[in-house]
Amino acid sequence: MNIYETMFILRPDLGEEQVNQAVEKYQNLLRDQGAQEIEIQNRGKHRLAYEIKRQRDGVYIQMNYKGNGIFVAPLERSMRLSDEVIRYLTLKQEEPSVKPEPAEVEA
Template sequence: MSLNTYETIYVLKPDVTDSVNFSLVNYYKGLLKEKGANNIVVQHRGRRHLSYNIFHYYDGIYVQMNYQANGQLVKFLEKSMRLNDSIVRYLTIRQEIMQSVDVY
């Protein structure tokens, strides 16, 4: 089965502690590894103001994950995020890999 490249960004509630934040990052990174994802890169994007309030929150803590996986793993990951009370929003996009082209 071929692996696609995905980017998942999730937004945590602003009152989430650093320890909960890091434990979630480690949980999702471990989940991706366990289910067969490759090239997992996690970046903390920090606290940002939301364009509109979500559940009466005006700020959120953004975390970005880039990885290679199959579509079934993405479904599993998003279901896990949907059930997590600390996450207010998440979005996964499939990224197209650009072939490098030599231009002379």
């Protein structure tokens, strides 16, 4: 089971209800594909570093979830075809590796 993070930016002219509907749509898409432990964080409206699709601001949403990688492609395809999503990015997070500490040798 892998851990994924998807960050996407919605158009700033969307109302709060429309933002919630978009987030719920992608959350349901992930859930239907078998993702687990879906966490949503609405990061709010921020200024973009550069203009994207004639927009200077955007609403940032972060989703963290667990599962296998088969649901990433349908999620990104849905976001690519959506008019409300300006930009998106999905990352596979590395599992934290626990290294055993070297044993101290007593002389």
